[in-house]
Amino acid sequence: MSDSREVHEHIPEALLRRLERVERAYGRLQRTNRLLLIGLAVLLGTAAATVVTLALRLPPAPGEVVQARSFALRDAKGRLRGVFGMATNGASQLVLQDESGHARLRLIVLGDGSPGLTLIDQKGRSRAALGLLPDETITLAFADRQGISRAALGLTARQAASLALADSDGVTRAGMGVAADGKSTVTSLNGERGSGGSGGVGSLRV
Incomplete structure (x- = not known):
């Protein structure tokens, strides 16, 4: 105790008063922090309750599947740019059109399951x-x-590959093919045919 009194005796009075003010301010700060924490907890609880209430009032999420026989795609000017739907012959198809309304691409699956893709001018x-x-x-x-x-x-289906070339009248002028066993053939318009073993190529006359 004597040591404590000696220490206080050497501390200026002004400094002691300043320390007391700091201690009182620190106490007020602690009380303020506790009030802020309580207020924050109440605020968070209210926000959580509000979120739950809004979630309960929201309409149900839309279904994941939209069902229809056909869909039409239009641009910003209302022009028809595409159609996706079922054809009268039972085929499903997607047709994309240009700005003039001309079909330019057709993707189709026929009734027998045959798929096809067509590019149109x-x-x-x-x-x-x-x-x-x-x-x-x-x-x-x-x-x-x-x-x-x-x-x-x-x-x-038997893994035979072929290439046919025609003239402007649509008449086949030349053709070549490779069978599944590797034998190749090249045929010209007049029926002459060249054949060879695996990797062989016959003469071609156009």
């Missing part, structure tokens, strides 16, 4: 088509500006 002619038949034969065909098929690349 501005005049409505099919210029390229990719199709897969039920027997797993797949064909890629190209047409000219008149809509005449000029080239066709195919792969049969």
Whole structure:
């Protein structure tokens, strides 16, 4: 105790009063912090209750599946730009159109399950088509500006590959193929045929 009195005797009176004011201010700060914590807890509780109430009042979430026979896609000017729906023959198809209303792309699945993709020019002619038949034969065909098929690349269910080339009248002028066993053939318009073993290529006359 004597040591404590000696220490206080050496502390200036002004400094002691300042320390007392700091201690009183610190006590008020602690009480204020407790009040703030209580108020924050009440506020959070009220906010949580409000969120729960709003969640209960919100309408139910929309269904994940929208069902219809067809859908129409329109641009900002109201022009029809696409149609997705069922055709009268039982095929499902997606048709996308340009700004003039011309169909430019058609994706279709026929009633027998055969899928196909067609690219269409501005005049409505099919210029390229990719199709897969039920027997797993797949064909890629190209047409000219008149809509005449000029080239066709195919792969049969027996794994035979073929390429056919036609003139502007649609008459096949040349063709080549590779069978599943690796034998290749090349055929010209006049019926001459060259054949070879695996990897061989015959003569081609156009």
